[in-house]
Amino acid sequence: MKKGITLKDLAKKLNMSVSTVSKSLNNDQAISPLTKERVKELAAKWNYVANESARHFKLNKSFTIGFILPDLRDPFFVEAINGIEEVAGAEKYNIILAQSHENTCKEESIVNMMIRNRVDGLIAAVTKNTIDMTLFEKFRTVGIPVIYIVREPRNDGFNYVSINNVEGAFKATDFLIKKGHRRIAHIMGPRTMPIAMARFEGYRQALLKSKIPFDEKLVKSVDFTEKETEKAMVELMKLDPFPTAVFTFKNDITLDAIVFLKKKYKARLDCIDFTDFGNLPVFKYLEYKPVASVKEDFFEMGRQAALLLFEIINDNRQDTEKTFRGVKIPCKVIINR
Amino acid sequence: MKKGITLKDLAKKLNMSVSTVSKSLNNDQAISPLTKERVKELAAKWNYVANESARHFKLNKSFTIGFILPDLRDPFFVEAINGIEEVAGAEKYNIILAQSHENTCKEESIVNMMIRNRVDGLIAAVTKNTIDMTLFEKFRTVGIPVIYIVREPRNDGFNYVSINNVEGAFKATDFLIKKGHRRIAHIMGPRTMPIAMARFEGYRQALLKSKIPFDEKLVKSVDFTEKETEKAMVELMKLDPFPTAVFTFKNDITLDAIVFLKKKYKARLDCIDFTDFGNLPVFKYLEYKPVASVKEDFFEMGRQAALLLFEIINDNRQDTEKTFRGVKIPCKVIINR
């Protein structure tokens, strides 16, 4: 690209030193009002735009935070971005986004990219297959703070912001029990995902509380593809008696399960109730949908994660005796009527 | 953040000059294989990660392209990102995303941010209210190439990649005509948007071809909010005879119109056909939807825009006698059955 106007150009024209020009534009109080005015006037006239990359380099700060997320096609993650943006914007920070597409190799190359670009902090939602956190240990080595979001890391020693998955799953299951269901299936996420295990735990606790015996044949684990959900439903529908309610890991699974019922068990469509996590805006347009969903406030998770991150970034104390923080946002059940 | 390992650190340890270390890591052919090996070995051992911001600064290139888009909540723009990512990734470029939220003030601050950060190029989908392009002229002044995408600028002298909106609208309207409709309404986008006018033009041409008289009472302009769509539908449904088909600017408008019919004109739900632009993946789950939609290939638009952008970025010739290029991707009608 063409070279822009530099401080030097301004200084030469004004017969001042580069330092004075720099300080004027940064509103340094040591500079006289008149000088500031003259500098700013010329800067405006010449359309001077500071070279941020020089500034970042000099200050050894990128004024950028990274956000690694699985996929932008998931509208919930988009909400998280908006929450992060709100906080980052106020701090005058940019956000660099990167999608892992649930691929751990891609995730690794993104991690390296973030380090090469020296982001000042990172927010990460790991892939559904990320078990081993050693990749992310790199950030600790180079001193970049990281907040995990939505999907909690399985081990301790990490900052994270998530919802209370056990509680949410308990409520979603209990909702079905209160509606009179006794035979309640659960289509859970991959067992590698800590939050899938947490939701499974909430499901069990709700059954236990109501003294409904746990039946492992009613629990199926899927990887979020339509094919796997269909397979789970085939098996569940073959049971005798078949479950009259299903609590699923998230909206997409419910919708795919309903598509399956429409195709193969039209008659059961009206007698099986679903609950799940999420609350897609598109529900408004649907005839068949979960009776109730646990609302996951992704905007708030994004906001809280960013707040926590900036607390660390702006904290100039020695990073000895560092403690890690976990924030769990409460979640409530929304009836989709 | 903590300081990382630098070339100097490596050079000192290896008793070499910084230049030699730099060249080794960059695989300069002037360096002996043995030296390269020694350097790379230590770099790996010490987890050396090049400081990109120093490199960017030195090379006066950010290896970053910007993408200004209205809103990530629009899944079509997410597809465009994926198309851009495919090309940018291959070129080893990063993408910095910024949402204008259809707000021209926000758009202005994003433009300035992009210039301050010295992006090497920009892809932009302007807000629906952006009439005046002087804001974007700044990029020309500083020599940053820009490709407009999806929403074409109203004046000439800009590079853009879009679909053939007139053709698509013609096909969508003609589809309804061929299905036997004679009284076809059009809910168009804001008249400030060139592509809304283009789609309106396609609608008129289709009517003309089939010798159906144009009736301006059948055309309503909306700003994409549910409220405006409802208002447009109220007026259309009061006409006598009411239209038996509606061609709308995009999916969201159709869905809101259908919600309105469900509420107020349940009986007409099955006798009014819709066509529109877009093809939301969520259609799969819907009972009521447009009979056919013009598929807008946003992934391809993103890809083409990025290809065009890199052609300009990587072109080292003098930028005298610059010509501007417009790419219109053909679009086809998808039947939603």
Add this chain to the structure above:
DNA sequence: CTGAAAGCGCTTACAG
């Protein structure tokens, strides 16, 4: 209140 000077971590033309 202003300026001279150092330096952030790289790359590269040039000399040897």
Add this chain to the structure above:
DNA sequence: CTGAAAGCGCTTACAG
């Protein structure tokens, strides 16, 4: 094949 040196555009501690 290797190295010394300049310089990218800023900020800032220090001197005056």
